[in-house]
Amino acid sequence: MRGHNRIAVQNALILDHLRTRPITPIEALRLYGCFRLGARIFDLRQMGHEILTTRVINDYGNPYAEYHLLRLAPREAA
Secondary structure (H helix, E strand, C coil): CHHHHHHHHHHHHHHHHHCCCCECHHHHHHHHCCCCHHHHHHHHHHCCCEEEEEEEECCCCCEEEEEEEEECCCCCCC
């Protein structure tokens, strides 16, 4: 049960973050202790939130994902 609660908290924190700005895996780890941002994004999409994934290449040629909230789920939009 403890792990489930942590996931729910991370989902809420990440959604709150996305309401104002994009998020990357390193930000999710640093700010929220989330090692699996892709899994949390999957959860949020399953809840009905529309999230865009953008692939970014850093200065060293390494790719990473940047997630942008396009639209909240209808029940969250109010």
